[in-house]
Amino acid sequence: MSGTLQRTVIGQGAAMNEQKTQHWADAVASEVAAGGRPPVISTGISPSGEIHIGNMREVLTADAVYRALNDLGVATGFHFVADNFDPLRKVSPFLDRETYAPLVGRPLSEIPCPCGEHESYAAHFLEPFLESLGKLHVHVDVVRADELYKSGRMNQRIVTALQRRDVIVAILKELTGKDMGDDWSPFVPMCNACGRMNGTRVTGFDGGQETVDFTCKCGAAGTLPMAGGGKLQWRIDWPARWLTLGVTVEPFGKDHSTRGGSYDTGIRIAREVFEYEPPHPIPYEWISLKGQGDMSSSKGNVLSIGHMLKVVPPEVLRYMVMRAKPVKTIKFDPGRPLAQLVDQVDDATAKGRDERAMELSRAAGFEPVGVPYKHLVMVAQVARFDLDRVMEILERTGYPGVSRTAVADRLEYASHWLAEFAPEEEKYTVQERLPEEAAGLTEDQRRFLSLLAAGLNDGMEGAAIHDLIYHVSEQFEGTPPAELFQAIYLSLLGKARGPRAGSFIAILGPGFCKGRFAEAAG
């Protein structure tokens, strides 16, 4: 306590509070900046399936550090490696078995697109992802693994790995306890006859000519150029890439961070084989879907980034990642909690928001609306997403002068959210005809509606209708007001609850409601 007092005096209140706990990205950034090497952040994803918001965390985690380093005034490299030269490992459920079973073992960059509209299988998943990155304002140099290999930039790494094959085997044996076997090679050739990587074997190599000799289970054999003739095994590929790209910081999923995992072996291989100091690690946790566990395509619970970018602005997705420490699991709930998150991002005065995380969440063109999201969602539904009517209602409900473009923008998101993720209580639909639910109205409720209908006239304003409702309800001493209101909502919405009755009726049109209430009264 005494320490806090001292700091408060020195730090002058609010400014000090912000510095009280440093944001994780700033902590990593200052550590990396002090490391002596020019910072180069790397990140990578294998485009073997739909790239979802779980994968997004990796890139945003890297981007946070990238921005934090920029804020420190440190020039930083930032690239994204698409592992499109990895072989297809299995025929996923969403693929046509006939077509893809024979393609297992061939690189993702070399096999056809599932939908036929992209130039390869890898591109099919990569392109929408890169498009989403643009919207998220992640500005990263994209490095495609197939191009990296085909360009020859990995050749020297391949030569080194083949020459020091025994050192690598010893390291893997020591850290993983596994024997590699006599015919094991750090290089995986791609058969020039059948195009597959899963049945080939290295039989020799020429470091000077940069070629590799191979045999394949398809019966082929021959000599391949190192450039594009295959790739390094993942555990060697990763540290090799660190050296080639000069990587000094890299976030990776917890699957790599376990003891004996690929980062563990990568450290040793980097130092002892490639003579390179491994990058600063940022292990991160998965994003799980509320109630459904981790996202995975086999579970069918994948939410793609492009999909979620239709539901909330990019700033909201960014903020979700920025405010959580990488080691913490993010439980993603696209229902009401996501809507609350929208308010935190929209409202600069929102309590409990993390300002630094907010800064790191900036994308482009975000214009705050200044209307609580729940309210906006309700108004949008009453107005059936008609922008003019929405603006008119907002004007009347205590939010005058809000930006029309900002509202229009937010309505677009709200409609998607309502359609897919909003809880039922948040949804209202004015029924075209008298809802079935109105059949169960009590005698009192019917009489109430009848009297209400009699008092309604076109042109009445919300306040007048409001007064009318209460005036009429006074005649029903024995019936709780709640029941009377239910009659209104049941006959309009088919639900027991709804928006504030007076203005709601005014918006719908007193004439329309007059007829509806009379009909419901029977």
Added chain:
RNA sequence: GGGCCGUUAGCUCAGGUGGUAGAGCACCAGCCUUUUAAGCUGAGGGUCGCUGGUUCAAGUCCAGCACGGCUCACCA
């Protein structure tokens, strides 16, 4: 079997270098001339997983245990 992470109010989580706990949401109450909405104000609510240890003092350090989750075993 190895390893990692988590376990703080109903929920989601904050809690640099140890000094008997906080924020948002939810909930409840009051106010706004009288909805079950929105808004404003306020209240309640926690033996900080368990057990020991170090200490004048531990959510905060150490050890062990329990529960939960995850990950690795050269198919990331």
